[in-house]
Amino acid sequence: MAFFRTDLGIDLGTASILVYAKNKGIVLNEPSVVAIDQASGKFLAVGEEARKMLGRTPGNIIALRPMKDGVISDYQITERMLKYFINKAVGKSIFKPRVIICVPSGVTEVEKRAVLEASIHAGASKTFLIEEPIAAAIGAGVDITEPNGNMIVDIGGGTTDVAVISLGGIVISRSIKIAGDDCDEAIIRYIRKKHNVMIGERTAEDLKINIGTAFPREKDVFMEVRGRNLLTGLPKTITVSSDELLEAMEEPLYQIVETIHFVLERTPPELAADIGNKGILMTGGGALLHGMDKLITSKTKIEVNIADDPISAVAIGTGKALDWVDLMENDLVNSDSIGTNNY
Structure with missing residues (x-):
C-alpha cells in the first residue's frame, strides 16, 4: 500500500x-487565494486564477485568503x-x-x-x-542533527520565524506576525499619505518586488503605477522611487530586525559563537527583498547567507x-x- x-x-x-x-x-x-460565489458558496477559482481576481470581483463574488x-x-x-x-x-x-x-x-x-x-x-x-x-533548515541543506548552532530567519507572507537550531531541535525561537504582507500594507499607506493615491494589494506587491529595498541602493530606481486619486476619484499615474519604498517599509523591517536581535541576545554563548562563524541563514520570500541581507548584517554585524531557493526551502x-x-x-x-x- x-x-x-x-x-x-x-x-x-x-x-x-x-x-x-x-x-x-x-x-x-x-x-x-480562493474565489467564491457568495450566493451558492461554490468555488469559482483557486490559486493563481483566483489571485488575478483580487480587488476585481463583482458584488456576488469574493476573492479572499483563508x-x-x-x-x-x-x-x-x-x-x-x-x-x-x-x-x-x-x-x-x-x-x-x-x-x-x-x-x-x-x-x-x-x-x-x-x-x-x-x-x-x-x-x-x-x-x-x-x-x-x-523545515527551512532541512530544505536549505543544513545538517540540523549536528551539535552546532544554526540561525534561521524565515520571512514569509504572514509571519517571520527566527530560530536557533542545534541537535535537531529548536533551542530558542520567536515568531512575529509581521512579514511580506505588512510591507505591502505599509506601501499602500505611504502612497496614500504622500501621493493622495489609493493602490491595491497586487500593485503594492509589484512595487515591492520590482523596486523595493531594505537598504539604500547605490542608484535610485523608479516605477510607474496607476491608482485612484483620492481628491478627484479619477485614475492617476504616479512615479515611485526605491528610496520612497525604503522609507515606507521602515517600520515592519525594523521590527523583523529587532526580533533577530532579541533571539541573538538569548542564544547560549557557544551557539552564538557558531552563528558568528557560519552566519545567519535566510529563507522565505522576504529573503528576496533587495538589501534585506545587508540590513540584517549592518544591525547584527553577522554575515547573512540567502538559501539557494529561499521560496521553496x-x-x-x-x-x-x-x-x-x-x-x-x-x-x-x-x-x-x-x-x-x-x-
Whole structure:
C-alpha cells in the first residue's frame, strides 16, 4: 500500500501554498487565494486564477485568503482549498496520502489542532506538523542533527520565524506576525499619505518586488503605477522611487530586525559563537527583498547567507521530512495524538 500511496509535504503559507510529493519534488506552487460565489458558496477559482481576481470581483463574488498571519482564519474555506490542492497533487488514487504540514514556531495548540483537522477532513490519512524553521533548515541543506548552532530567519507572507537550531531541535525561537504582507500594507499607506493615491494589494506587491529595498541602493530606481486619486476619484499615474519604498517599509523591517536581535541576545554563548562563524541563514520570500541581507548584517554585524531557493526551502524541507516520518513519528505532533481521526 505504501508503494502506491503518494505522501505529501505542504507549506501552508499565508501568501502561497507549495506541495512537495515524495520522490517527485515540488508539484504545486500557487497563491493561497480562493474565489467564491457568495450566493451558492461554490468555488469559482483557486490559486493563481483566483489571485488575478483580487480587488476585481463583482458584488456576488469574493476573492479572499483563508490564511492570515500563518494560521487558519477561515476554517471551512481552508479545508476546501486544502482538499483541492491535495487532490490536484495526488491525482486519481484510491489511497489517502500521509501529509506533513509546516506551521510557524509560535502557533498555539488550538491553531495546531485546526490545521490537523482541516488536513484530515481534506483527505489525508494521517497528518503531521513540523515547525517552519526546522523545515527551512532541512530544505536549505543544513545538517540540523549536528551539535552546532544554526540561525534561521524565515520571512514569509504572514509571519517571520527566527530560530536557533542545534541537535535537531529548536533551542530558542520567536515568531512575529509581521512579514511580506505588512510591507505591502505599509506601501499602500505611504502612497496614500504622500501621493493622495489609493493602490491595491497586487500593485503594492509589484512595487515591492520590482523596486523595493531594505537598504539604500547605490542608484535610485523608479516605477510607474496607476491608482485612484483620492481628491478627484479619477485614475492617476504616479512615479515611485526605491528610496520612497525604503522609507515606507521602515517600520515592519525594523521590527523583523529587532526580533533577530532579541533571539541573538538569548542564544547560549557557544551557539552564538557558531552563528558568528557560519552566519545567519535566510529563507522565505522576504529573503528576496533587495538589501534585506545587508540590513540584517549592518544591525547584527553577522554575515547573512540567502538559501539557494529561499521560496521553496520550507516546502522542500517539509517534503524531505517525509523520509523520516517513520523514525520521528513519536516526536511529531500528529492527527492521532489529538484524536482527529475519531470523527
